[in-house]
Amino acid sequence: MDDFGVYAAFGVNGPPQRLLSADGSSRVSVAVPPCVRQVVLFSSGPWGERICVNAELNDADRIPITIGKLTPYNKCLSWEQWEEETWTDSVTLNVTLEGGNLVKADWSEPELILAVKEYTPKDTVAPLAARELNGKRKRERVSEGDGDENKVTKRGEDENVCPNGAVEKTTPVRKARGQTKGGQKLFSGGGDATKMKGAGERGSVLSNGAGEAPGIVGRTPPQNAARTKSRQAKTPTHTAPLVSPSGRWGQTLCPIDAQTAILIGGQGARMQFCKDPMWKLCTEDMSWVAAETLAEGPTPEARIGHTVVYDPDSKRIFVFGGSKNKKWFNDVHILDTQSWKWTMVEAQGKVPPLAYHSCSMFRGELFVLGGVFPRPNPEPDGCSDSLYIFDPHLSIWYQPIVTGDTPSPRSGHSACVMQERKIYVFGGWDTPVCYNDMYMLDLGLMEFSAVKTTGKAPSPRSWHGSAVLSDTKFLIHGGYNGNNALSDTFVFDIDTNSWTEVTLPQLSVPRAGHSIITMKTAGHHRFSEEDEDVDTSSVSRTLLVFGGGDNEGNFFSDLTTLSVEELLQAI
DSSP: OOOOEEEEEESTTOOOEEEEETTSBSEEEEEEOTTOOEEEEEEESOOTTEEEEEEEEEOTTSOEEEEEEEBTTBOEEEEEGGGOTTOOSSEEEEEEEEESOOSBOOOSSOEEEOOOTTTOOGGGGGGGOHHHHOHHHHHHHHHHOGGGGGOOOBOSOSTTOOSOOSSOOOOOOOOOTTOBOOOOOSSBSSSSTTTTHHHHHTOOOOOOOOBOOTTEESOBOOTTHHHHHHHHHHSOOOOSOOSSOOSOBSOEEEEOSSSEEEEEOOBOGGGOBOSOOEEEEETTTTEEEEOTTTSBSOOOOSOBSOEEEEETTTTEEEEEOOEETTEEOOOEEEEETTTTEEEEOOOBSOOOOOBSOEEEEETTEEEEEOOEEOOOTTSOOEEOOOEEEEETTTTEEEOOOOEESOOOSOBSOEEEEETTTEEEEEEEEETTEEEEEEEEEETTTTEEEEOOOBSOOOOSOBSOEEEEOSSSEEEEEEEEOSSOEEEEEEEEETTTTEEEEEOOGGGOSOOBSOEEEEEEEEEEOOOOGGGTTSOOEEEEEEEEEEOOBOSSSOBOOOEEEEEHHHHHHTO
16 A cells, blocks of 8 residues: 655644645645744655655745755755745745656646645635636736846845846945845855855846757857746746756766766756756767656755765765855765765864865865855855865865965865866955966975966956866866856966967857866777778767856856867867
């Protein structure tokens, strides 16, 4: 007998109430009583073929306040009003079951529960009357509500605001926690949680447009896509499975072999964390596979500003840090790509919660530099200039003795490991200053030095993308300068310490908070008759760019590919 069910408890004293059952509806909407300040959602019983349960807390305009997902490995969610400052008295909980043998598969409109046992005031029906949930009338309301795009949203943290908004373009200013935000710019507060908060706070009205460009897989939003996205955000969640990741910024894309890369995390339109936080990219045909439910064990909580690195020796992915609204993380999650199982590390030693830091893998250890860390109110959050190392074998954090000319505190910078003995650190942000300086950490001597460069250097920026192109060259693309997203591309040569600007049509869209990686991909040589005995298979390198935002209201879901060899020839 299948006793599967999804339950919710409203308030600390509320009894669990069944929302979904094995033989009932696959969608339900619940009016949360005004007096309730905590909601706990959980499943009970065997999952069988069921894939996941999507959950949303929506405000009176049916715009998501927060989102979450139950899976066979994550069976409980909880929300509290003081963690979600946009929580209002007219809140609904929308729950949708995916997968399994659904008895009632009517996806036109969710079932409405008008009362919560013992806790629903008599007027609960008013804000969610049947007419409000009528699909046709609701769509009419949405089409008239374009003005909501510029609503002031109250949030406690600015670090989670991407560089994509639609208000005045000013250098991000740190705001005190709980202060009302003034717009929706992508880059107002992501880099330095504190300092870039203002920027990030405003960074939310991005969208997935439908334009395509040569060499690009996916969709790049047009300039006017922000209005379209705002309408989409108010409509009920579509249950049709996604075939590619939703538009986002602040995510990570990590290659694990010549054919596969893993996408984790990110934040999209209206500063909502992505419901599809994990994907696998197959580079053979550039196809995406939703991967959140493929791995066993506790998956990392939704976040942005985190880092992900892959250790080819142990074949494991390491996820560290990041932030989510007013939550900060210093946890380490490990995904074993052989067994596809997540584990959370119980580490010894101390490392502060960090976001928008850099993380480099060297000889099996994680080198974490800089980033934003939280401070108690009313003091603004600060940027770090410290270096922390995590030893996976001992599960311990420690701080090495570092000499030389160390970089100033910063976040949103990049770090590239070159020749397996040097880490080059570029740019970043420490409000109100944006940097374009370069530092090098000698991993043998553990000594920092400022790098004196020649040629036209990139302008000051943070949240840019970087990737190693060869033993002596790495690339910097895009980023955010405090006012605008950037689209320029530069290559740095460590032999000559020189910068070279490169013009690439494939990388002409301004974006920040995006992901750039290089991967070895299989190729084939043409051969003549006298070369018949030569193996025609070869390995080429491809540059891949995914996501980000343009600070004009667009979050991208496009995947751009470019041959590294062609790029180097263009220098």
